[in-house]
Amino acid sequence: VRTExxxxxxxxxxxxxxxxxAPLLGLAVAGGAALVLLVLLxxxxxxxxxxxxxATIAVTVMAAxxxxxxxxxxxxxxxxxxxxxxxxxxxxxAALILAAGxxxxxxxxPPDAWLARLVGGSPFGCLLSVALLxxxxxxxxLAVLRRDAxxxxxxxxxxxxLLAAGVTAALYVVHCPEESLLFVALWHGAAALLVAALxxxxxxxxxxx
Amino acid sequence: MFPKWDExxxxxxxxxxxxxxxxxxxxxxxxxxxxxxxxxxxxAVLRRSAARDxxxxxxxxxxxxxxxxxxLLAIHVKRHTWDETRPFVPWVRAIAxxxxxDFVRRRGNGVEVPVESLxxxxxxxxxxxxxxxxxxxxxDCLPARQREVVLALAVEGASVAETAQRLNASHGAVRVALHxxxxxxxxxxxxxxx
Numbered sequence: 001v002r003t004e005x006x007x008x009x010x011x012x013x014x015x016x017x018x019x020x021x022a023p024l025l026g027l028a029v030a031g032g033a034a035l036v037l038l039v040l041l042x043x044x045x046x047x048x049x050x051x052x053x054x055a056t057i058a059v060t061v062m063a064a065x066x067x068x069x070x071x072x073x074x075x076x077x078x079x080x081x082x083x084x085x086x087x088x089x090x091x092x093x094a095a096l097i098l099a100a101g102x103x104x105x106x107x108x109x110p111p112d113a114w115l116a117r118l119v120g121g122s123p124f125g126c127l128l129s130v131a132l133l134x135x136x137x138x139x140x141x142l143a144v145l146r147r148d149a150x151x152x153x154x155x156x157x158x159x160x161x162l163l164a165a166g167v168t169a170a171l172y173v174v175h176c177p178e179e180s181l182l183f184v185a186l187w188h189g190a191a192a193l194l195v196a197a198l199x200x201x202x203x204x205x206x207x208x209x
Numbered sequence: 210m211f212p213k214w215d216e217x218x219x220x221x222x223x224x225x226x227x228x229x230x231x232x233x234x235x236x237x238x239x240x241x242x243x244x245x246x247x248x249x250x251x252x253a254v255l256r257r258s259a260a261r262d263x264x265x266x267x268x269x270x271x272x273x274x275x276x277x278x279x280x281l282l283a284i285h286v287k288r289h290t291w292d293e294t295r296p297f298v299p300w301v302r303a304i305a306x307x308x309x310x311d312f313v314r315r316r317g318n319g320v321e322v323p324v325e326s327l328x329x330x331x332x333x334x335x336x337x338x339x340x341x342x343x344x345x346x347x348x349d350c351l352p353a354r355q356r357e358v359v360l361a362l363a364v365e366g367a368s369v370a371e372t373a374q375r376l377n378a379s380h381g382a383v384r385v386a387l388h389x390x391x392x393x394x395x396x397x398x399x400x401x402x403x
Contacts, residue, residue, distance in 0.1 A: 003274060007245055011244040011248060014239065016288055019289045081287070081307065082303040149304065151304075151307045209287065
């Protein structure tokens with residue numbers, strides 16, 4: 001094909017149908033989140049702390065949502081060419097909220113209880129649950145990002161992973177029987193890293209264009 | 210926005226970019242002539258930069274037009290990712306960069322050395338290495354007895370009598386094995402070439 005012919009063909013295409021990126025990604029994430037919530041409410045036990053939500057649930061939800069918001073904005077800016085001029089401190093808001101909550105918890109509890117609180121009842125089950133429950137949100141986010149044009153697909157995929165883990169960790173308080181931010185920070189944090197790594201691996205393949 | 214008048218060049222550049230910006234906005238609203246003008250202008254710039262970048266990466270410059278076309282196509286297919294409130298040129302540059310690197314990666318990670326310079330530095334090959342490898346591979350896929358016979362007769366140049374004695378077989382059996390082996394080689398080699 002000669003370049004002039006290609007240009008003529010492209011110019012003759014119908015006008016662009018507006019497809020703003022942010023609302024579409026938001027919609028996809030909301031759809032994935034609804035599915036996760038459905039699974040949590042129907043297939044898993046209810047958290048005993050839900051009736052009287054304390055600082056742990058409040059801080060967990062705030063930190064997880066802060067992570068989700070940061071990752072959402074990061075994923076969007078990574079999804080378009082020349083869009084990633086300013087990412088800002090990605091993990092800082094979530095980390096600050098979590099650190100403040102942990103400091104308060106450490107002040108409130110005796111040091112010999114810290115290790116037991118950190119390890120909790122079933123740390124690996126929790127890690128796996130959060131990671132697996134993140135998958136619908138991750139899949140939905142990747143499906144939307146695929147329509148865009150991420151110059152660095154791996155990073156965009158990892159951002160989608162953090163987004164999915166943040167949303168899922170916020171919803172997971174519905175089930176999580178643990179009542180320690182030490183536990184949440186370590187095991188949900190590990191799950192977030194796992195999902196981010198998975199998102200990076202998938203993104204490196206799926207988000208090429 | 211006022212053009213910068215401190216340098217004539219930069220004023221011109223700013224003007225051009227503003228022009229592109231307006232044309233791309235028009236194109237998104239279904240104005241084919243503005244779009245065509247824009248793509249033609251972008252193609253001219255891309256052609257220069259692609260040839261230069263390919264040369265820098267050790268690739269043949271003859272493929273620059275492929276890169277140009279792939280980039281134009283990407284600009285078109287992904288034009289919804291351009292935010293109309295943001296500058297147009299950095300967006301195009303990012304796409305061109307991605308497509309160039311993508312092109313180079315698909316060509317193989319190694320640096321492609323032009324054939325002409327290879328011919329100057331290497332002595333003439335005495336045999337086609339690719340063909341030798343292929344024959345070796347074909348020999349490997351023959352049954353053991355046929356392979357031994359073909360190797361002895363056709364490669365080492367032994368006689369039928371010697372081969373029959375060495376393999377402890379009759380003359381007729383050696384001839385049959387040679388015939389079948391060569392026929393099978395011919396079939397496989399022919400298929401490989403095709």
